[in-house]
Amino acid sequence: MGTLPASVRLALWATAAWNGQALGASVIERSFPDVDDVSGDLDRLQLWGELGERVMLCALPHPGHAQSMPRGSTSLMAETLDAGECAYVPMIGGALVPLIEPYGPEQDLGWRAELRAFDCSPTPTHRIEMLTGSSIERRLQSEIASATAELVDIDLVPWQRSSERDEAAGHLSGAFGLPAGMPARFARTxxxxxTVSTAAEAALDHDPIVGASAHSQRHEVLRRLMIECDQVLADATNLAALTMAGVVPDR
Known part of the structure; x- marks a missing residue:
């Protein structure tokens, strides 16, 4: 769909609502701005808030890179890896996996989402609490520079099409609205x-005609860049949520 992962929006808007920075009734609309129908275990958002949860976090795992996942059942792991994302509450323990799919005739395609709830263990947040906005941003810049240098070394233009990052940014910009209460630097990161994760994914779908060795190298570099960008995206989202909830100071 070319937008921010739903779990990123859900984590930020639920946290904003639980801390009086947004209306609770607007969380689903804000989290799924380009989805026509949202169903499933929506009641968990109200329940967790009533039980005293003030933070929602997200995970954006890939096969072989699921260290940031909350601990739960094999069903939670399978559904999250299939969706590529989940949102979870660290204090109480519980997760929501958004399953988004198209529906309707091809000439009038719509999108629907189902939120599936899973139990999971409470998740310590100390790793996120130790991060800073500047350290997350530096990590992103380092990963982009490293991937670009590697692609140049194998005599390839870093992005298969020069417009891919512009296209990714265009897809994201139309529905980028995030809670006003979050620090601006987190929004920038x-x-x-x-944007870079979306561009890397698009580049993977548009392989140039090169030798097998260069093809393999290019695929590995772009896949690693996408995975690292998704981890940065999750870290920035989670630190922003902890900051909005007052768990960590704005730094």
């Missing part, structure tokens, strides 16, 4: 990480 979220924007950058999501």
């Amino acid at each position: 979220i924007w950058s990480a999501a």
Whole structure:
């Protein structure tokens, strides 16, 4: 769909609502701005808020890179890896996996989302609490520079089409609205990480005609860049949520 992962929006808007920075009734609309129908276990958002949860976090795992996942059942792991994302509450323990799919005739295609709830263990947040906005941003810049240098070394233009990052940014910009209460630098990092991740994914779908060795190298570099950008995106989102909830100071 070319937008921010739903779990990123859900984590930020639910956290904003639980801390009086947004209306609770607007969380689903804000989290799924380009989805026509949202169903499933929506009641968990109200329940967790009533139980005292003040933070929602997200995970954006890939096969072989699921260290940031909350601990839960094999069903939670399978559904999250299939969706590529989940949102979870660290204090109480519980997760929501958004499953988004198209529906309707090809000439009038719509999108629907189903939120599936899973139990999981409470998740310590100390790793996120130790991060800073500047350290997350530096990591993103380092990953982009490293990937670009590697692609140049194998005699390839870093992005298969020069417009891919512009296209990714265009897809994201139309529905980028995030809570007003979050620090601006987190929004910038979220924007950058999501844009580059989307561009890397698009580049993987448009392989140039090269030898097998260069093809393999290019695929590995772009896949690693996408995975690292998604981890940066999750870290920036989670630190922003902890900051909005007052768990960590704005730094």
